[in-house]
Amino acid sequence: MKVLKIEEIVQGILDGNRRAVSRGISVVENDYDTAAARRIIREIFPHTGHAQIVGITGPPGIGKSTMIGNLSATLSKKGFRISVVAIDASSPFSGGSLLGNRIRMQESLSKYGVYMRSLANRGLNGGLSRSVWDTVKILDASGSDYIIVETVGAGQADLDIVNLADTVIVVLGPGLGDEIQAIKAGIMEIGHVFVINKMDRQGAFIAMKDIEETLAMSPKGEWKPPVIGVNSLNGEGYEAFIEKIQEHRSFVKSHSDLTMRKFRTELQRTILEELRRRFESDISHFLSDNEEIKQLVRDKIDPYSAAEKLVKKIA
């Protein structure tokens, strides 16, 4: 298979060619921080802004994958182009069962022509990693109408989704019990649509009421997050669910300050990365000076004071 050149990748992405999209994502995922990755993003960026980015978060085992399957099926039957990005857990102690889940999801999605990509959320950064943001841009430029991003429900990345997505779906279920107290912190603030899955199970209506009451006590913005019950086994509630997603899309479209806020947040991170790049060679030059480091260790200089001294010198 011929290796694609960067300009072919860019053109292919804009044409909606899947091979080019996959290749582009691999570049921003694996060769992040290279000129090639930056060039791809720079050139496709003016063509982004069409897709609605829908983040889906919720505790593990709540049925997010099945829900994404149903959502994708319903939306693609309506003629929309759907892409799915699944963020993998970064725990070094798990992975097996999640991987199986992903493969099953990929199989069911491909029936509907949905493009799906799993991304490892690597590095020491517990928020969503840069490659997730870049992947969404590529999928957007390639003509997706909806980009569904699923987080695993196991870390800070689940809160960070609010910075990436236009619309955040929080999936909860019956039988949360005491856990509801723990869930309230942080997560109630980021949801635009709350979905109670497994409405056929006992306790589902209580859970719904619980969430509604918690939301009623939350500070009120212009958008009132609805609480929807769905049953993923028979598809019940999905039409109302999709309606709410689309309503929120219209809300976002009519509030340009939201777009600006998102861009600003992304810019802030990018600036910090750029600063690191700018001073990378100075820093590694300093850190590789064994005599300098030995002296600091010998003098028992704390890392803050040492860093302050260096930064005064280089920046």
Place this chain on the structure above:
Amino acid sequence: MKVLKIEEIVQGILDGNRRAVSRGISVVENDYDTAAARRIIREIFPHTGHAQIVGITGPPGIGKSTMIGNLSATLSKKGFRISVVAIDASSPFSGGSLLGNRIRMQESLSKYGVYMRSLANRGLNGGLSRSVWDTVKILDASGSDYIIVETVGAGQADLDIVNLADTVIVVLGPGLGDEIQAIKAGIMEIGHVFVINKMDRQGAFIAMKDIEETLAMSPKGEWKPPVIGVNSLNGEGYEAFIEKIQEHRSFVKSHSDLTMRKFRTELQRTILEELRRRFESDISHFLSDNEEIKQLVRDKIDPYSAAEKLVKKIA
């Protein structure tokens, strides 16, 4: 209760006064990035280096808390001063059950005069947060012989422990089954002592052999990680376990390059944070300029190009 002044906190830490230690940790945890926090660390830093920092990592439910209870009891009966730092999960969807675990652990540890502190691993940084590093310094300067740091086994922080601890204990158990493949990645490289818990259970010896075989295939350094079996219910194996911890301590002591490497890693992070501080006001000045941001959004400038431009201007 009288509020302690910074100099009283510092003196109290050096005297091993628990109230001062707790107060000092609260300062570095909550008021991180303030002059007070930095002053505490700067002043206590020359008094650190006595304690052995023992990191304990392993999958959730493997019995890490019980193991820490046993280790602490055995070590404190030998006359050592023990501190325990428990890192909390940052998942917005859990917390309840973990909290109960922590409270039980605190109760059992206090019987032996062990100081214990739970730390939230906050912020968007998925590695161990700055406050963990600073807390360990405070406990070290306060005269602890052993500082046991427990991670939750659910994220990147579990790998980051190798940068913080002198000695990393990886706890595994029987019945890991297919999971062993997933576990191998990353985690086999960071362990200095491997412990198989629940040796009374079926499959424990198979698990032990599995780990030994995996280690035999790993690249060999000067230190050969031992694999120890313990039974936390009756204390079997703990004496051998502690011997290995102490052996590794001697190994580290006789290799000053390891101390230097640790200091260098910490310095590298601190420098990046310091860079952020250095340019903080420039960045936030830029980001709060609505006209500038609007123009970038209007021109469809990608965040990388925008960040590059700004960094060229300020740094």
